[in-house]
Amino acid sequence: MYPAELVMPMKAELTNNGFEDLTTAEQVNEALKQSGTTLVMVNSVCGCAAGAARPGVVDSLSGAKKPDHLVTVFAGFDTEAVAEARKHFAPFPPSSPCVALFKDGELVHMLERHHIEGNPAMAIAANLQAAYDEYC
Numbered sequence: 004m005y006p007a008e009l010v011m012p013m014k015a016e017l018t019n020n021g022f023e024d025l026t027t028a029e030q031v032n033e034a035l036k037q038s039g040t041t042l043v044m045v046n047s048v049c050g051c052a053a054g055a056a057r058p059g060v061v062d063s064l065s066g067a068k069k070p071d072h073l074v075t076v077f078a079g080f081d082t083e084a085v086a087e088a089r090k091h092f093a094p095f096p097p098s099s100p101c102v103a104l105f106k107d108g109e110l111v112h113m114l115e116r117h118h119i120e121g122n123p124a125m126a127i128a129a130n131l132q133a134a135y136d137e138y139c
Contacts, residue, residue, distance in 0.1 A: 004079060004080060004082070005048055005077075005079045005080050007080075009048065010048070010077055010079075010080045013046060013048060013052070013053070013057070013077070014046065014075070014077055016057045016061070017044060017046060017057060017060070017061070017073075017075045018075070020061045020064065020073075021064070021073050022044065022073040022074060022075045023072070023073065023074045023075070024074075024075055024076075024077075024081075025074050025075065025076050025081065025084045025088075026076075026081045026083070026084050027083055027084055027087075028083050028084060028086070028087035030084060031074075031076065031084050031087040031088050031091075032087065034072060034074045035091055035105055035108055036108055037071070037072050037108075038071075038107055039070075039071030039072065039106070039107070040070040040071050040072070040104060040105065040106050040135075040138055040139045041070060041071065041072040041073075041074060041104070041105045041106075042060070042070040042072070042073050042074070042102065042103070042104050042105075042131075043074050043075070043076070043088055043091075043102070043103045043104075043105065044056070044057075044060050044073075044074075044075045044076075044100065044101075044102050045075075045076055045077075045078055045085060045088060045089075045098075045099045045100055045101045045102070045103075046075050046076065046077045046078065046099070046100060047077070047078045047079065047099040047100045048079065049099070049100065051100065051116065051119050051120045051121075052099070052100040052119075054124070055119050055120075055122055055123060055124045055126075055127050056100040056102065056119050056124075056127060057100075058124035058127075059119075059122075059123075059124035059125070059126070059127025059128045059130075059131070060102060060127065060128075060131065062124055062125070062127075062128035063127070063128040063129075063131035063132050063135070065128075066132045066135060066136075068132075068135040068136055068139040069135055069139060070104065070135065070139055071139070076088050078099035078100070079099075085099075088103075091103070091105070091110065092110065092113065095113050095115060096115075098115045098116035098117070099116060100116060100119055101113065101114060101115050101116055101119070102114040102119075102127075102131065104131070104134050104135075104138060106138045111134070111137075111138050112131075112134040112137075112138065114127065114130060114131070118130070
């Protein structure tokens with residue numbers, strides 16, 4: 004488990020931009036029951052989370068269409084919440100960082116780590132904006 008002093012600034016990059024920080028399985032299940040669209044980011048300490056995933060996700064929210072609900076869990080820190088979120092990501096294997104879009108509780112779009120690694124934040128934002136255009 005990562006130390007809080009390392010994780011908290013990385014969580015703040017998302018919570019300062021409207022994301023709700025989920026730390027329990029119950030919070031994850033409640034968030035995914037909501038009607039409308041819910042964006043879930045599995046945050047992480049890795050370089051691709053810092054360089055592409057978090058900035059890309061935040062930038063993706065600048066368009067006209069965006070998810071109704073924004074939530075995040077942190078891999079290696081919020082272990083219960085991450086494990087529960089990953090149950091809802093099937094058939095995709097666990098990866099972090101990753102970003103999932105749900106519509107009325109159904110997974111409709113997924114960005115796995117291999118989609119994030121090596122791509123600039125702008126590409127992550129564009130991918131998500133295309134999903135918002137389709138589902139939000």
